[in-house]
Amino acid sequence: MRLLALVILILLAAAPWLPGIVDRLVNRTGAPAVPARATAQALHDSLWIADFHNDVLLWPRDLAVYGTYGHVDIPRLDAGGVDLAVFSVPTRHYLLSNYRRTPAVGDVMTLRAMASRWPRAAWLDPLPRARFMANRLDAAARASHGALLVIETREDLAALLERQARGEGVMGALLSLEGVHAAGREIASVDSLFAAGFRVFGITHLFDNDAGGSAHGWRKGGLTPFGRRVVARIDSLGGIIDLAHASRATIDDVLALTSRVVVSHTGLTSHCPGARNLDDERAVRIASRGGVLAIGFWKAAVCGDDVRDVARAIHHALTVAGDDHVALGSDFDGAVRAPFDAAHLAVLTDALLAEGLTRAQVRAVMGENAKRFLLSALPSRTR
Ligand SMILES: [Zn+2]
Numbered sequence: 001m002r003l004l005a006l007v008i009l010i011l012l013a014a015a016p017w018l019p020g021i022v023d024r025l026v027n028r029t030g031a032p033a034v035p036a037r038a039t040a041q042a043l044h045d046s047l048w049i050a051d052f053h054n055d056v057l058l059w060p061r062d063l064a065v066y067g068t069y070g071h072v073d074i075p076r077l078d079a080g081g082v083d084l085a086v087f088s089v090p091t092r093h094y095l096l097s098n099y100r101r102t103p104a105v106g107d108v109m110t111l112r113a114m115a116s117r118w119p120r121a122a123w124l125d126p127l128p129r130a131r132f133m134a135n136r137l138d139a140a141a142r143a144s145h146g147a148l149l150v151i152e153t154r155e156d157l158a159a160l161l162e163r164q165a166r167g168e169g170v171m172g173a174l175l176s177l178e179g180v181h182a183a184g185r186e187i188a189s190v191d192s193l194f195a196a197g198f199r200v201f202g203i204t205h206l207f208d209n210d211a212g213g214s215a216h217g218w219r220k221g222g223l224t225p226f227g228r229r230v231v232a233r234i235d236s237l238g239g240i241i242d243l244a245h246a247s248r249a250t251i252d253d254v255l256a257l258t259s260r261v262v263v264s265h266t267g268l269t270s271h272c273p274g275a276r277n278l279d280d281e282r283a284v285r286i287a288s289r290g291g292v293l294a295i296g297f298w299k300a301a302v303c304g305d306d307v308r309d310v311a312r313a314i315h316h317a318l319t320v321a322g323d324d325h326v327a328l329g330s331d332f333d334g335a336v337r338a339p340f341d342a343a344h345l346a347v348l349t350d351a352l353l354a355e356g357l358t359r360a361q362v363r364a365v366m367g368e369n370a371k372r373f374l375l376s377a378l379p380s381r382t383r
Pocket residue numbers: 178244245265331334
């Protein structure tokens with residue numbers, strides 16, 4: 001019976017309509033938000049806005065169409081005033097994934113790849129999966145007729161900023177990898193991922209991999225010797241290390257090797273305890289090295305599912321890490337319930353003002369901190 005149930009499960013999961021249904025079920029949005037007050041909307045409209053983490057490339061959606069479910073697409077990012085979005089690519093997801101202790105067995109992304117008829121090479125291997133999702137972003141950028149521009153260097157970002165300052169309706173997109181297990185055990189694969197446009201590299205996702213321990217992994221160790229080589233290689237290429245999901249030991253090991261780090265979607269345990277969040281000591285250390293903490297919008301990050309909970313978490317992070325080191329890391333479309341979608345980001349500006357942040361702090365958190373960080377952390381074209 002158990003075998004029959006497993007076969008039925010696999011058949012169901014591999015059905016072409018299933019990823020769309022899962023997408024609708026897991027990427028939920030709270031009740032329609034009360035519109036931002038006029039003064040907050042006016043401030044919001046004047047901001048440069050960046051978000052460090054969405055997972056929309058995983059889902060079978062047309063990025064050019066204003067969606068009726070989920071959180072992110074180009075029209076909704078545009079409606080929310082987003083100027084730069086980081087598109088993250090997870091490449092493995094295990095059956096028993098959880099925040100406490102995830103065993104690295106039973107990769108359900110194989111079913112996902114089969115169901116959506118991804119290229120055969122991507123059914124089992126995470127590297128072609130990463131390339132496939134990177135290609136989806138490139139295709140979306142090409143189809144956008146200039147509305148979406150993939151950023152690879154600080155010069156690209158500077159050029160984007162100039163065009164935006166001239167009033168051109170163009171949004172930047174940055175590619176990020178959720179776990180270097182996509183590289184397998186090959187350093188050369190790190191180079192090929194960089195060549196494919198990836199610029200932000202998470203060490204781990206929800207499980208320990210060959211490079212290092214995850215905060216949600218089985219053993220939660222630090223960087224392995226291979227992991228040290230991976231970090232050194234990413235650093236020499238000019239990539240940015242993302243410490244979201246990394247174990248404490250991995251964070252410590254990475255910080256001993258490089259300061260070019262971001263935590264792309266997180267909360268702080270001193271505000272919201274839990275395995276998904278960062279302790280103050282490491283948050284302060286990352287900030288003191290010039291890194292950025294991007295605060296997520298979902299319950300496990302901010303201990304609530306209201307926009308005011310997100311604002312409180314951001315306010316708290318400012319008191320811990322300082323005004324220059326806090327940013328947005330929504331985790332939109334990351335199989336989370338968010339209080340609002342990308343189109344309604346102005347409600348967060350409103351909630352931050354209501355929380356007592358100054359207009360300068362709101363400006364910094366909503367995008368200026370991310371901008372300053374990326375202008376110095378992204379590789380230069382001439383390197
Ligand atoms: Zn994540």
